[in-house]
Amino acid sequence: MSAPVFAALREGDELPPLELQPNLGQVIRYCALNWNFPPFFYDPEAAKAVGMPGTIVPGPLKVGLIYRAVEAWLGDAGFIRQVRAAHRRPDLTNRPITIAGRVARVYEEDGEQRADLEMAIMNQDGQPSVRGFAVVQFR
Amino acid sequence: MPEESLLTDDVRALIGSAVPLSTVQVTRRAYQRALDVYLGEHDQGPAEGEDVPGYVIEALNSETDPPPIPALMPQSILISNEWQFERPLRMGETLEKTHRIVDISERFGGRFGYSINVRTEVALSEPGSGVVVARNVHTMTQYNAADARDGGES
Numbered sequence: 001m002s003a004p005v006f007a008a009l010r011e012g013d014e015l016p017p018l019e020l021q022p023n024l025g026q027v028i029r030y031c032a033l034n035w036n037f038p039p040f041f042y043d044p045e046a047a048k049a050v051g052m053p054g055t056i057v058p059g060p061l062k063v064g065l066i067y068r069a070v071e072a073w074l075g076d077a078g079f080i081r082q083v084r085a086a087h088r089r090p091d092l093t094n095r096p097i098t099i100a101g102r103v104a105r106v107y108e109e110d111g112e113q114r115a116d117l118e119m120a121i122m123n124q125d126g127q128p129s130v131r132g133f134a135v136v137q138f139r
Numbered sequence: 140m141p142e143e144s145l146l147t148d149d150v151r152a153l154i155g156s157a158v159p160l161s162t163v164q165v166t167r168r169a170y171q172r173a174l175d176v177y178l179g180e181h182d183q184g185p186a187e188g189e190d191v192p193g194y195v196i197e198a199l200n201s202e203t204d205p206p207p208i209p210a211l212m213p214q215s216i217l218i219s220n221e222w223q224f225e226r227p228l229r230m231g232e233t234l235e236k237t238h239r240i241v242d243i244s245e246r247f248g249g250r251f252g253y254s255i256n257v258r259t260e261v262a263l264s265e266p267g268s269g270v271v272v273a274r275n276v277h278t279m280t281q282y283n284a285a286d287a288r289d290g291g292e293s
Contacts, residue, residue: 029176035201051284059217060277064177064194067222071192080193084221 003075006106006113006138015101015117018069022057024093030061056090057097066119066132069099078138081114089129091121097129098122113138145211145255146245153209153240160203160236162266165191165228169198190227196275199263205238211255212281218256221276234263234272241276252286 004013024042031037039046040055047055063085070080091097098121105116119132170184170191177194185191228234241258260276 026176026179029172030197033172033176033198033201060197060220061176063220063222064197067193068177079190079227080224082221082223083193084219086219087217 003077004073005077006115009103009106009115011103011106013103015069015073015103015119018065018072018099019096020065020099021096022061022065022091022093024055027055027057027061027093030058034060052090053092055093057093059085059087062087062091062121062130063132065097066099066101066121066130066134069101069119070117070134070136073101074136076139078113078136080134081137082133082135083119084133085119085121086131087129088131089123089127091123091129096124101132101134141253144245146243150209150211150243154243155240157237157239158206160205160238160261162233162235163199163202163263164233165195165199165230167230170195170230173198185230187231189230191230193222193224193228193273195228196222196263196273199234199236200261200275203236205259205261208240208257208259208279210281212283214284214287215279215281217277218280219278221274223274223276225270225272228263228273233266235266235269237262237264250287251280251282254280254282256280 028042031041040050040052041058042055044054063083066085067080067083100122101117101119103115104118107114114135114137117134119134120128121130123129167184171181173195174180238261241260244256246254246256256278258278260274262271263273264271
């Protein structure tokens with residue numbers, strides 16, 4: 001995949017969808033990264049006790065997965081200034097998700113070339129579990 | 140729903156309060172752990188002084204514990220989070236961490252019923268100059284499960 005070029009970027013351009021399936025091992029490694037272990041992230045019974053059908057993917061892990069999708073598209077063409085995730089629905093572990101994105105705005109600000117991206121994580125039922133946003137700055 | 144606002148003067152006084160946490164370093168180990176979590180990959184990483192991916196910011200969390208946030212409602216859930224970078228983090232650099240309560244607000248209605256949003260950030264800044272390099276922002280909603288309704292967008 002070739003990196004995007006600012007001059008050729010257009011509003012509405014779509015990022016290649018990124019299909020992932022976060023699993024329990026990845027969630028546990030995320031908990032270890034933060035040294036924070038809420039039981040409902042790794043224990044199915046604890047998850048059920050708080051009303052979840054199973055263990056879920058932590059929100060801060062999902063913002064990083066959006067970052068990953070943007071990074072895969074942007075390559076060395078720039079850096080990611082901002083990524084935001086508004087959490088709408090839980091994503092269960094071991095379920096497929098698709099990270100989608102499109103260019104919402106192309107502009108120059110503070111002498112820099114930037115683009116705003118509308119991002120989303122879609123669950124296997126086609127529902128958005130996360131509404132996201134990102135800002136990239138081109139080199 | 141409470142009979143009166145839970146945002147007392149004492150609670151409002153917390154808005155803007157900042158607590159310095161410690162200094163942290165962007166180490167090779169932090170980079171490798173973050174890479175493992177987010178990409179499932181392993182490598183030696185960039186050279187000292189070179190840019191590292193933004194998700195390394197999460198690997199800097201475990202070095203310090205944020206101050207406790209007052210629990211005004213029985214339940215709490217993360218509704219949004221955000222990473223902001225003024226420039227990429229760099230391998231080997233040392234940064235100062237500061238925790239701040241950005242905002243506390245209340246909401247009437249929506250999927251949580253009466254709820255309180257607490258927005259906090261951990262800023263990473265250059266020692267000496269104090270120039271902020273990055274922010275890790277979280278918004279938690281405190282609510283009462285008895286007043287919440289399932290599903291739907293807020």
